[in-house]
Amino acid sequence: MEQLLLHLRNLGFTEMESKIMVELATKGQASGYEVAKQLGVSRSNVYAALQRLTQQGYVRCGEGEPARYSVLEPEELATMISGRVQASLAYMENEMPRGGPVSPSFYNVEGDRNVMGELVRQLNLAGQEVVVDVWREEASHLRSELEQAELRGVRLLWAFDGGNNVPAPYPAWPPLGGKPRRNGGRKFSFVIDRSWCMLGMRYDDGTAQAVVTEHPVLVELLLNHFTQEMVLFELEQDMGAELEERYGDRYSRIYNKYVMHEQEPEEEEQADLKAE
Structure with missing residues (x-):
């Protein structure tokens, strides 16, 4: 009821x-x-x-x-x-005043229903290209819209994470200042027609948060990130054995050296003693 x-x-x-x-x-x-x-x-x-x-x-x-x-x-x-x-929608579409250019802005979307609803609307409007970087759990919820976009001739570019046991192809930056990290979240991003994008996180408890914008800086950052992931993936597929043979453990350390990991309390104490 x-x-x-x-x-x-x-x-x-x-x-x-x-x-x-x-x-x-x-x-x-x-x-x-x-x-x-x-x-x-x-x-x-x-x-x-x-x-x-x-x-x-x-x-x-x-x-x-x-x-x-x-x-x-x-x-x-x-x-x-x-x-x-x-009839009202048709009238609104035809008669709504069209103003001048609007500066790109960022806005937040809260809640799983609102996030998925916003994605569905934008995917249905896609005309040329959709760049998707998601986990399979999220992709399954949007399968129909993505298939319909492809049937309309929209170019789909995909990047999937398969599950919690699949290591990320890039290092995870830990939080600073002792702030706890919320567990169970899966990052996702969508770039539609290289002009609209959404970057967000969906959690196991069904909650979700996302930022949406048409700002060209974030659109370009997400596209570059997607490209780098795909290039790295293909290089690892083609040259995995050779990279392992040539670099060994140093291959993973190349990534890790750029991430400032938080010191354990014991390490912090030793560092303070050395400073004295």
Whole structure:
């Protein structure tokens, strides 16, 4: 019931209107007094909402005293709402003023539903290219949109992490100052048509955070990062044995020397003694 009310509100109905429509659909038909009594709200509010719904065509008012109301069948209701929404969207798209250029900005998206919703919208708008750097868990949620983009002729460039046991191809920078790192997160990035990008983190508990922007600096950084990952991967595939033979353990240390690992407490104490 709560989910139905939520979706009705998402379609533009007020909470009162949503409850009245569900009540009428459950009873078949009822008077305003009966609806108000069942919902435990004032009759004036119910009659005002019924009048709006009747004028809009979602509810029918029968003859008689007292008047009895009924809501359209779900199929009729869906058709009417869909037609009006599509007409409003078309009008908005054609008539909305188009201003001057807007400086690129960054904005945050919080929550798994909002993050995935934003990605779905942008993937459906992709016209030329999508660059994807995700874990397989996240890619599976967007499989349909990515497949549809490819069917439209959009070029897809992929980079996947396969699971928690797969080592990252680059060193992980530890937090500084003793700040704890939140575990269980999987980074992801999308660059669409080389003009829009999202960089974020999705956690095992279902929460997610992301930054979205059209700023060319971050777009270019993500594209360069993707390119470097792919080049490094192919080099390791082609020359893995040779690199191991030539560099040995030094190969991994080439990466690690650029990451300032936090000192253990014992190491910090020894360093302080040496300084004295």
